[in-house]
Amino acid sequence: MPLPFLTADRAFDETADDTALPFDDRESWRRPYRPGPWRVGAAAVLLLLASFVLFAAMxxxxxxxxxxxxxxxxxxxVIIAAATRLVRSGAWVCAQGLRRVGFLTTRTFSWSQITSIRTVxxxxxxxxxxxxxxxxxxVVAVKRHDSLGPLLTDHNADFLSRPEAFERAADVLEVWAEEYGHSQA
Structure with missing residues (x-):
């Protein structure tokens, strides 16, 4: 079974010309980075716990x-759903906009709503x-909204001890905002 949320960086690794937006299908939602080891490890522990609970049920x-x-x-x-949601959490992009997937909530903003994406x-x-x-x-600045808080940080479950992955993800998000934000505004 293909897991598209785990294959984000492979598109970057396979492109020889170092394009900033290497995805062929820009209409589907993609995470511009791989889930980090802390996030994947926590989900694996939750799935292990779920297997023990299912064994107990048997x-x-x-x-x-x-x-x-x-x-x-x-x-x-419930544990399996929590593990799945934990792995899917993060920033997702496509031609329509930017999606911030949290553990309990998801917020989607079109590129025309976003005024800037910057690293601070x-x-x-x-x-x-x-x-x-x-x-x-x-940090993402959105028209007519309160502060969203940081979209990504270099100390979250995806980027702790992976500074080069954080820099690449931040650069890719800024490029998506430049390409689609200015073309729709």
């Missing part, structure tokens, strides 16, 4: 307590925890 079915097995199966499905030095949260450290963040 044992409970064999013991004859069907209601407990149903509860375990529902818990496993500021205190950022370390792996989403309340602890802040000095780092870089990609």
């Amino acid at each position: 044992i409970i079915v064999l013991a004859g307590a069907y209601q407990g097995a149903v509860v375990c199966a529902v818990v496993a499905v 030095q500021q205190p950022v949260r370390l792996l989403g925890t309340p602890r802040t450290v000095q780092g870089q963040a990609v």
Whole structure:
């Protein structure tokens, strides 16, 4: 089964001419970077937990307590959905606009709504925890909206200890904004 959200950087690796927008189909939503090891590791741990819960559900079915097995199966499905949503979280782009996928919410903005995308030095949260450290963040300015907060940071689950991946993702987001933002404005 192809997993398109895991193949974002392969398009960059396979292009020989170093184009900023290497995707052939710009109408489909793409993440311009690979999910980071922290995000993938957390999702793997959640899937491992789900497998244990499903195994427990099977044992409970064999013991004859069907209601407990149903509860375990529902818990496993919730854990699997959380792991999937965790991997899908991040910034997504296409020709229509920019999509910010969070764990619980998703916000989509057309390129005509976005006034600028830039990288700034500021205190950022370390792996989403309340602890802040000095780092870089990609900030999006949107017409008629309050501050969105940082779109990407160099200390989030995708870019911690991967500064070159953060720089490339920030550059690609800025290029998408330049190409599609000015053509629609």
